[in-house]
Amino acid sequence: MIRTILSLLGIFLLWFGTVPIILAQETSILITQEQLEWGEKIANKAFEATQKGDFNQAETYWTQLIERFPKNPAVWSNRGSTRVSQNQLDKAISDFNKAVELAPNESASYLNRGTVLERQGKYQEAIINYNRVLEITPNDAMAYNNRGNAQGALGNWEQALKDYQTAVNIDPDFTLAKANVALVLYQLRNTEEALNQMKNIIRKYPMFPDTRAALTAILWELGKQGEAESNWVATVGMDSRYQDLDWVTNVRRWPPRMITALDKFLDLK
Template identity: 35%
Template sequence: MHLLCLFLLTVQCALPTGVQSSTDLSRLFDDALSNSRQGNFTEALLNWNHIIDAFPDNPSAWSNRGNTKLALGDSTGAIHDQDESIKLDPNQRDAYLNRGVAEEKSKLWNQAADDYQLILNKNPRDSEALYNFANVQVVLGEWAKAQDFYNKAARERPNFAIARSSQALVAYQLGQFDVAEVELRKLIKSYPLLADARAALVALLWHLNLSGEAQSHWAAVIGLDIRYQQLEWLLNIRRWPEQPALDLMEFIQSVD
């Protein structure tokens, strides 16, 4: 989730009940940001509601409330709030990115891709938009396009480790096993705590009948992130391509 950096407007307007002064409103901003960052989303939603009541023309407040709604599982409400943010400021970048994430949660793949493309039309080097656009292409099975955009995301931000891991996973899906293995081993060397690259290498080693080394890497994966045991999480949240995900599940079944 991408929380936006909010700014406190200095315009004069009627404050809602419970917000008696600009000091109170400043406190609400601080509380909203703090609650959002700490994962206290129910409290954060109340904060954002008060802020929007006070400053309904603040696009950042709408976008942040949308992020909070999404964290609470309300993707429809999140999309609505991002829509309102964009109406207030059509030239911003963050609300389009946030709306795309909410649309992905609602499985509105083409709409999400359109939002990421709007960002890329203005800035073709936006690494987050490149990465998110590639994730959508994975869902759509557009492997070559996904690979191209992961490559671009990794090129624009060389330390974007998860983009590089995704790039290797798509190479794996396309049968480019040597390419995938080289990249995954580079990632593990540079980022030894990156569970994603280790889990991907486990799947690839299993696919290549190298089960001994696969088991040694798997022990590290389990110590880092147990979610890699869950096929639904791999496919629907992390967005692995199908072949690596199925290979990993087959490996797990072999060691249980």
């Protein structure tokens, strides 16, 4: 029985700076029912391995699918995602390049590739990829948020703020983009508005550690030690990584003024 292979769905999650990526692609390759069932079985195994954190095994499954379905851009992009998780960034870029070659008008691989280029410190190249995403899908909130990340890394804070705010306008429930708006407002020395927005985020999302950590630093700087301590206890109870200034600087990539405020708090602690 001949039928067209439908999209092989892959999900890859990165925490901050690099955020959730969902890829669904369609190809016109005709395959048999047996081949389709085999492909779906292997894809499901790849998803299961990813969920368990066994990215090496997931990569093996995606490689099997690439060997069987080399013209399907989804399998290339998903293998690229598993390689990102193993910090094989050049190999991941190669896979995303192939996915883009096979499906130049699909936005997900550009988004994936931009995220990796950011991790490599290639911010201008990342922006080019995010711009391409927005040409294809103009209302992609993640692309705006990620472009804001890259603009911030280049010190273009006004442009970063515009991108983050656009992401929030598109998706009002995009908590990370809201947090980024508040962080950049503080970077631009609009402390009162930054503080108000952070408090609003905490009211709606009390279990969001990023904003609680930032709020801690600002409150401490304003001399509100009691409130700062309370927020800090909640922060480290949810995510201890905020005690590591290197992680906040190089992985989460807070703006420099916000990092300085947190550093002062941690020094006094």
